[in-house]
Amino acid sequence: MILPLWSGIMSALKTQADLAQTLPFAPPTTLVFDGFIASYNELIGPLFNSILFTSIATILSCLLGSICGFVVAKLKFRGSNTVFLLLTIGIFLPYQSIIIPLFITIRNLGIYDSLWVMVLVHTIYGIPMTTLLFRSYYESIPESLFKAAKVDGAGIMTIYQRIILPLSPLPFVVAGVFQFTSIWNDYLFALTLTNINFEPASFALSNIAGSTETAWNNVMAGSFLYSLPVIIIFVLLGKYLMQGLMAGAVKG
Amino acid sequence: MTNIRISNLVKKYGESNAVNNVDIDIKNSELFILLGPSGCGKTTTLLCIAGLIKPEEGEIWFDEQIVTSAEKNYYERPQDRNVAMVFQDYAIYPHMTVFKNIAFPLEIKNMDKKEIEKLVHSTAKSLGIEELLDRKPKQLSGGQRQRVALARAIVREPNAFLMDEPLSNLDAKLRIFARAELKKLHRRLGITTIYVTHDQIEAMSLGDRIAILNKGEIEQIDKPQTIFDLPKNLFVAGFIGSPPMNLIDGSVKEENGTVYFTTKKINYKVPSEFSIVKELKGKEIVLGIRPEDIKLSKNESDNSIKATIEIIELTGREFEVHLKVEEERIIALIRNIENFKINDVVNLIFDEEKLHFFNKETGENTYYESRK
Ligand SMILES: Nc1ncnc2c1ncn2[C@@H]1O[C@H](COP(=O)(O)OP(=O)(O)OP(=O)(O)O)[C@@H](O)[C@H]1O
Numbered sequence: 052m053i054l055p056l057w058s059g060i061m062s063a064l065k066t067q068a069d070l071a072q073t074l075p076f077a078p079p080t081t082l083v084f085d086g087f088i089a090s091y092n093e094l095i096g097p098l099f100n101s102i103l104f105t106s107i108a109t110i111l112s113c114l115l116g117s118i119c120g121f122v123v124a125k126l127k128f129r130g131s132n133t134v135f136l137l138l139t140i141g142i143f144l145p146y147q148s149i150i151i152p153l154f155i156t157i158r159n160l161g162i163y164d165s166l167w168v169m170v171l172v173h174t175i176y177g178i179p180m181t182t183l184l185f186r187s188y189y190e191s192i193p194e195s196l197f198k199a200a201k202v203d204g205a206g207i208m209t210i211y212q213r214i215i216l217p218l219s220p221l222p223f224v225v226a227g228v229f230q231f232t233s234i235w236n237d238y239l240f241a242l243t244l245t246n247i248n249f250e251p252a253s254f255a256l257s258n259i260a261g262s263t264e265t266a267w268n269n270v271m272a273g274s275f276l277y278s279l280p281v282i283i284i285f286v287l288l289g290k291y292l293m294q295g296l297m298a299g300a301v302k303g
Numbered sequence: 304m305t306n307i308r309i310s311n312l313v314k315k316y317g318e319s320n321a322v323n324n325v326d327i328d329i330k331n332s333e334l335f336i337l338l339g340p341s342g343c344g345k346t347t348t349l350l351c352i353a354g355l356i357k358p359e360e361g362e363i364w365f366d367e368q369i370v371t372s373a374e375k376n377y378y379e380r381p382q383d384r385n386v387a388m389v390f391q392d393y394a395i396y397p398h399m400t401v402f403k404n405i406a407f408p409l410e411i412k413n414m415d416k417k418e419i420e421k422l423v424h425s426t427a428k429s430l431g432i433e434e435l436l437d438r439k440p441k442q443l444s445g446g447q448r449q450r451v452a453l454a455r456a457i458v459r460e461p462n463a464f465l466m467d468e469p470l471s472n473l474d475a476k477l478r479i480f481a482r483a484e485l486k487k488l489h490r491r492l493g494i495t496t497i498y499v500t501h502d503q504i505e506a507m508s509l510g511d512r513i514a515i516l517n518k519g520e521i522e523q524i525d526k527p528q529t530i531f532d533l534p535k536n537l538f539v540a541g542f543i544g545s546p547p548m549n550l551i552d553g554s555v556k557e558e559n560g561t562v563y564f565t566t567k568k569i570n571y572k573v574p575s576e577f578s579i580v581k582e583l584k585g586k587e588i589v590l591g592i593r594p595e596d597i598k599l600s601k602n603e604s605d606n607s608i609k610a611t612i613e614i615i616e617l618t619g620r621e622f623e624v625h626l627k628v629e630e631e632r633i634i635a636l637i638r639n640i641e642n643f644k645i646n647d648v649v650n651l652i653f654d655e656e657k658l659h660f661f662n663k664e665t666g667e668n669t670y671y672e673s674r675k
């Protein structure tokens with residue numbers, strides 16, 4: 052775990068010549084930031100794009116997942132089992148299998164290579180997972196809490212806003228971190244649904260590596276920049292993430 | 304102030320009926336008790352009244368308005384019924400402070416902030432939880448939570464209160480106090496209250512009327528005193544009272560115009576006011592007598608029964624004397640045991656006015672209808 056990360060950072064701080072002569076994990080003989088500067092210039096635009104659509108899609112898919120999870124868990128309606136089954140299928144459906152029809156659809160919708168296509172695709176693709184996650188959390192909330200709220204005069208919307216949402220910070224963190232990382236790391240959608248106009252960071256990073264001669268210091272610096280947001284998220288929310296993953300039932 | 308009528312209510316869970324053919328007519332402003340052993344359908348009945356579950360059969364009326372009708376597939380939504388409920392597991396909102404919990408139903412009604420503040424404080428005060436208003440439910444004991452749940456219900460002025468064992472988690476002393484508070488509150492507000500408990504003493508001291516439930520069916524609906532003095536059937540006789548009524552299996556025999564209740568060992572002359580039991584000749588009958596209606600004597604008398612003392616237990620102010628008549632076990636409650644000790648043979652004298660005779664087959668008290 053640590054070694055590749057260490058070698059990566061070391062390589063990023065070396066000159067081209069230094070790279071060729073020293074071992075990957077040895078410290079640089081002369082400390083330079085060329086790699087960071089070069090990759091920063093190339094990645095800053097795409098990074099900004101990625102942060103934008105990843106954040107929006109994460110928030111949207113969590114919010115919608117929370118609503119759907121509530122509906123599936125607590126409002127037993129006819130066909131709710133079917134919905135549940137479809138959601139499960141949705142999770143296990145590999146997205147490679149739908150990428151071509153998706154591409155054509157997106158083309159026809161006229162949103163190819165834009166912020167909105169990434170937001171749309173990732174939100175929709177995230178909903179099954181977030182729904183299941185929220186559902187299992189909501190199932191653990193005692194039934195009598197909903198009953199009490201109904202008797203107290205609350206309708207479904209009020210119950211969601213005033214009881215469900217305030218009880219949900221932990222599943223929001225779990226689903227949020229999960230969604231953020233998987234959307235951030237996505238390459239396939241980025242590759243097929245965007246181009247130079249709205250370039251996501253994962254795609255841009257592979258371009259640095261893919262030029263005629265590979266400047267490893269640039270690539271390593273780029274990789275580091277690329278993983279920075281995810282690292283920040285984990286540092287900030289790690290504590291809550293652990294709590295959320297271990298959370299038991301809500302006690303009345 | 305609402306009259307609540309329940310007719311022919313049936314709620315099924317799978318194959319079994321949690322509530323079966325329940326008919327209750329709860330009067331305006333009445334404090335009505337549902338009493339019965341665990342699993343007899345008390346909570347289920349309340350949930351049907353609140354509209355939180357849908358029964359398979361039956362109707363529920365609030366005054367002249369129908370709120371539940373399985374036949375017409377009509378169910379008024381719980382939030383529109385304006386009933387307040389105390390749940391068996393409290394159901395306090397875990398993320399809100401005590402204040403917010405109590406204020407919740409008022410906030411939903413968009414009541415004025417100042418008004419809410421006033422009502423919440425006065426309600427909390429009457430239940431002795433005023434100092435807890437800023438706490439979260441996690442920081443409360445079971446009894447305190449229960450009082451928060453109670454406060455959240457009584458802070459409103461609903462059509463009816465539905466209370467599911469609201470005092471079960473308070474300690475004995477606080478429970479007696481809270482019981483009295485509830486009774487006062489009920490007198491003051493005059494709001495129809497349906498109160499579930501499995502504590503007989505609570506039921507007896509609190510209720511205007513009591514319905515005894517057993518396996519989803521109603522066994523008897525009467526005033527507390529009637530339930531105690533004139534149990535409608537064997538179930539109620541055996542359920543009410545602590546220790547419960549002595550029930551002795553036997554049969555009826557007529558000799559020279561005198562009616563006897565007989566078992567292998569006992570030959571008890573049936574008092575003349577109970578003489579219709581002779582119509583049950585040839586059938587199995589059960590004689591019922593409460594422990595407190597039995598006297599012990601050293602001397603044999605006209606209609607006494609010989610028994611051996613097995614155990615003597617002190618229960619508070621009285622002594623519980625366990626007696627044996629052949630294989631029959633009988634318990635008597637007496638004040639003074641100076642003259643008796645274990646293994647003594649004594650004579651039992653039943654209070655003739657307090658006898659009960661049940662038809663064993665149907666379980667019915669033969670005198671219920673005529674004496675009521
Ligand atoms: N959601 C449910 N699903 C299946 N069976 C249920 C459900 N709720 C209640 N029951 C069954 O219905 C019967 C009546 O339950 P209910 O909760 O009304 O009993 P109760 O009189 O309130 O008992 P207690 O004094 O223990 O609270 C029980 O046999 C119970 O197992």
Ligand SMILES: [Mg+2]
Binds near residue numbers: 345346347391
């Ligand atoms: Mg119950």
